Amino acid sequence: MRVGVVTFPGSLDDRDAARAVRLAGAEPVSLWHADRAPLMVDAVILPGGFSYGDYLRAGAIARFSPVMEQVAAAARAGVPVLGICNGFQVLCEAHLLPGALIRNRHLHFRNRDQWIRIESTRTAWTGEFQAGQEVLIPIKSGEGCYVADEATLDELEATGRVVARYVGGNPNGSARDIAAISNETGNVVGIMPHPEHAVEALTGPSTDGLAFFTSLVKHLAGAPA
Amino acid sequence: MARVVVDVMLKPEILDPQGQAVADALPRLGVDDVISVRIGRRIELTFDGEPDTEKARRIAERLLANPVIEDYTVRVEEDW
Numbered sequence: 001m002r003v004g005v006v007t008f009p010g011s012l013d014d015r016d017a018a019r020a021v022r023l024a025g026a027e028p029v030s031l032w033h034a035d036r037a038p039l040m041v042d043a044v045i046l047p048g049g050f051s052y053g054d055y056l057r058a059g060a061i062a063r064f065s066p067v068m069e070q071v072a073a074a075a076r077a078g079v080p081v082l083g084i085c086n087g088f089q090v091l092c093e094a095h096l097l098p099g100a101l102i103r104n105r106h107l108h109f110r111n112r113d114q115w116i117r118i119e120s121t122r123t124a125w126t127g128e129f130q131a132g133q134e135v136l137i138p139i140k141s142g143e144g145c146y147v148a149d150e151a152t153l154d155e156l157e158a159t160g161r162v163v164a165r166y167v168g169g170n171p172n173g174s175a176r177d178i179a180a181i182s183n184e185t186g187n188v189v190g191i192m193p194h195p196e197h198a199v200e201a202l203t204g205p206s207t208d209g210l211a212f213f214t215s216l217v218k219h220l221a222g223a224p225a
Numbered sequence: 226m227a228r229v230v231v232d233v234m235l236k237p238e239i240l241d242p243q244g245q246a247v248a249d250a251l252p253r254l255g256v257d258d259v260i261s262v263r264i265g266r267r268i269e270l271t272f273d274g275e276p277d278t279e280k281a282r283r284i285a286e287r288l289l290a291n292p293v294i295e296d297y298t299v300r301v302e303e304d305w
Contacts, residue, residue, distance in 0.1 A: 057291055064288065093291065100293045102235075107242045147239060147294060173240075 001026040001220050004041035006071065006087075008033040008062045012049035013084065013196060020196040021045070024213030026220075033065040042220050043080040043124070044071050046087025048140075048194055058101065058143045059089030068094060080124035080216055081188045085141055088180075088190030097181055097190045098156070099148030105173025109142040113205040114193050115168040116179045120160050123186040128215040135208035139171050139193040146174040146181070146192070156181055163189055227276035228302045233290045234265035269302075276301045 003021045005028055007014045018028035029041050033051075051062035062068065068090070075081045075096050083091040091097045104110055115136050118129040129135070148156070153175055156162050164180035172192070180191035195209030235241050241263050248262040268289050270281050281299045290297040 056289070060288065060291065092293070098293075100291055102239065102294060103242050105240060105242050107246055149238075 001217060002029045002041045002043075003027065003216070004029045004031040004039050004044045006031045006033060006044065006046050006067055008049070008051035008065060010050040010053055011047050011086070013047040013194065014049070016194075016196040017045045017047045017084065020199045020210065020213045023199050024210060024217050026213070026217050031067055033062070033067050035070070036066045037070075039067075039070050039074055039079075041079075043082070043216055044074060045196075046071070046081070046083040046090050047196070048085030048087060051086055051090065054086075054143075057089075057093065058086060059091075059093040062086075062090045063093040072096060075183070075188045078185060078187050080219065082125050082212065082216070083188075083190040084194055084196060085144070085192055088192055089143065091188060091190045096188050097183060098152050099146055099175075099181070101143050101192070102145045102147055103143050104141070104145050104171070109140070110144065110171040111140040112138070112171065114139040114166060114171055114179075116164040116193060117167045118164050120163045120182065120186075122160060123163055123182045123189050123215075124219040125189045125212050125215050126163060127219055128211040134167055135198075135211075136206045137193045137195050137198040137209045138205060141172065141192055144172040144174065144192040146172075146178045148175060153178075159184070161186075164191060227272050227274070229270045229272065229276045229278055229281040229299060230302045231268040231270065231281060231285045231289050231297055231299050232265060233268065233285070233295050233297045234263060236294060236296055239294050 003026045005017045021028040089101045118133045165177040182189045195212040198204035198209030244262040244264045285297045
């Protein structure tokens with residue numbers, strides 16, 4: 001089971017994402033932003049960081065990097081893709097997820113351990129959670145405020161595509177406390193907090209984040225080859 | 226050479242926290258009659274030859290602005 005982790009110039013959390021993949025029992029594969037070749041992986045993670053310095057808008061330039069053509073094609077073909085923080089921003093810029101992420105309403109960079117409630121277990125990345133389960137994982141972002149028009153928000157709610165919501169306080173002003181969403185088919189998920197930073201007791205506030213990665217492994221094991 | 230100016234602004238319904246912060250600072254300057262501040266981005270595209278506003282519009286639509294949250298205008302700037 002090969003899980004690609006993309007490194008853009010300015011990515012920060014690619015190593016942690018790869019480590020989380022390994023702890024979940026899959027093989028992490030490093031992908032480079034300039035790669036044009038077919039990905040040869042079973043899933044893709046777009047990690048956190050500041051791709052291309054967040055110039056113009058967070059994710060706006062990464063979206064046009066060569067590797068993203070392959071990632072977008074894979075996502076549309078049903079390959080699981082998880083965008084974490086900056087990766088979530090890239091997925092929105094690439095129109096693989098609806099809406100956008102803008103500057104936190106209070107303007108402060110928010111760095112803390114954050115409770116979220118898992119709202120949907122029907123994605124490729126959340127099958128191992130219980131619906132309604134509350135988990136603690138770090139958040140660290142300055143542009144984490146999720147926005148979309150009311151019709152899009154209503155559709156996300158009605159179709160079960162709000163994957164996680166902030167509880168115990170909204171850290172950035174996101175519409176309807178949204179922390180994570182998915183595409184229609186549940187293979188593409190964007191999440192603002194960082195599950196890859198909560199996979200080991202030594203370094204994380206919990207090991208709750210690991211279930212995102214074990215969910216993927218189980219999903220892939222059950223998926224037709 | 227010719228210059229095309231693209232102005233990008235957050236859509237009116239999208240909260241602009243930076244503009245709000247600037248607005249909140251204005252009373253410190255003794256300004257109390259500015260009721261709203263919105264911050265946008267001005268981008269200058271210099272063409273080699275005639276200004277191509279259609280191409281500039283395509284660039285704006287795909288990259289310079291995010292149409293989900295932003296509006297943009299495109300115009301040729303004379304005499305710069």
